[in-house]
Amino acid sequence: MFDKFAKVAGIFSEAMRDAVLFLRFNSYSPFVDKSKRAFYKIIIEAHTIEKGLSLHDPKLLFGKEKIRFVMKALSRYDIGHSPLPAHMSLGALEAYVNLHATAGLSDPLLDEISGYLKAWEARLPKPWKGGTRDYSFNGQPPGTLGHLMASRSSIRTLRPTQLPHDQILEAISLAQLAPSQCNRQSSRVHAYQEPVRIKELLALQGGSRGFAESVGNLFVVSSDICAWGGPGQRNQAYVDGALFAMCLMFACRSMGWGACPLNLAIDHKTESAIRRAGGIPAGERLIMMIAFGEPIAPETRVAFSPRRHAAEIATFHA
Ligand SMILES: Cc1cc2nc3c(=O)[nH]c(=O)nc-3n(C[C@H](O)[C@H](O)[C@H](O)COP(=O)(O)O)c2cc1C
Incomplete structure (x- = not known):
């Protein structure tokens, strides 16, 4: 009984410390450089x-x-x-x-x-x-993992054609190769192809303005909260969920599709509205949406999105 009480108290105290940490270091904080x-x-x-x-x-x-x-x-x-x-x-x-x-x-x-x-x-x-850079779906299919990683980009020029369910399942089963803590496999994926529903979900998400009409296939990646317990695991749904989502995007690329991750940086109210609109159970934490589909043309254009030098983000410790 005491053990259970300590776990509940721990969840509240960790949530409080999360809030303090975020307040101290978030992008509006005057205490940050x-x-x-x-x-x-x-x-x-x-x-x-x-x-x-x-x-x-x-x-x-x-x-x-x-x-x-x-x-x-x-x-x-x-x-x-x-x-x-x-x-x-x-x-x-x-x-x-x-x-x-x-x-x-x-x-x-x-x-x-x-x-x-x-x-x-x-x-x-x-x-x-x-700015932008030219992007091609033609040429060598990504042969090595490194090539696959280098050949992925967020694609916002999609064809709205609905993809066959068996191919979507093939991509999902590839994504299931993602590691997960203790092999819990808490990740869930909800797939949508009905235009009215996609429109409703994307309107709640808000980050696909300018290309929402071209989205004919949409994933909502979520994580089953029930897989996690105790204060130390309060964020693990996001860790496993994000690893799964990344693998799902690579899987889309390996199928020859374009994919664009769509953030779910939202409050509880919007999360609940998305769950309702998407028929997603209450016990699942929403990780992100992924718009996907065939590219509008094999030769297209993507946002440049340059990367920092590796040395800028790495710290070698003694
Ligand atoms: C968690 C997450 C959320 C994102 N949300 C959006 C979004 O709402 N709309 C969008 O157009 N792109 C979104 N992106 C795509 C990023 O803008 C893109 O990944 C970044 O610019 C790097 O470019 P690349 O994916 O082409 O390498 C998101 C990416 C991630 C990882």
Whole structure:
């Protein structure tokens, strides 16, 4: 009896400490280094521009406010912290200008961006790693695990055609090769193909604006909370669930499909609404959605999404 009470008390006390840790170190915290906060903020906003550019038919002059914000924030940013936000922003802005030049459109904003880019060339020489890059489903199928990993990208140019259930099950069974703690296999996957339901689920998710109409196949990856017990395991649903979701995206790629992870960084109210809309049991924690399907064409375009140098994120300890 005491043991059970201690477990319940532990869950509350760990939840409280989670909250304190998050408050202390989250992106709004004044106790976190300014450059570090700016690094993430600029990347997030620059990504919305590269993402807009990676859509099948980007809307002209989209995201004017975001663009002004990125230019202002980057001007104040110390690139000595890491040049990555500058690469992403400048590459995306350059691709934005090029898109409109190709469309033959002129606008004061485009002149403003061009001037801004010119001024930056002296500080950070080209080529800038940002904007979009060409992506091909053709050529060598990914032969090694390394090739498979290198050939995956978030694809937002999908064909809405529904994929056959047996092939979807094949992809799911590949994803089941993901490791899981004690082999518990708590991950669950809900697959949807009915357009009205997909529309409802994506509207609740909110991160697929601009390509939601092209999603004809959707996964919601979840994790059975019942597999976990005690305060130390309070976050394990996310660990196992995320590993499974990653394998599912690789499985999609190995099937020749495009896939795009869709965040479920949501509150309990939205999580419940998604569970209701998706017919998902109350005891499952939602991990993420994955839009998937055949690519619109074998040759397509994806957001550049450059990576940091490995040395920037690694620490070798004695
Ligand atoms: C957990 C998670 C949530 C994501 N959510 C979204 C989303 O809501 N909408 C979207 O378009 N992309 C989303 N992405 C895709 C990221 O933007 C993308 O993975 C990142 O820019 C790296 O690019 P890559 O996947 O092409 O390598 C998400 C990725 C992850 C891992």
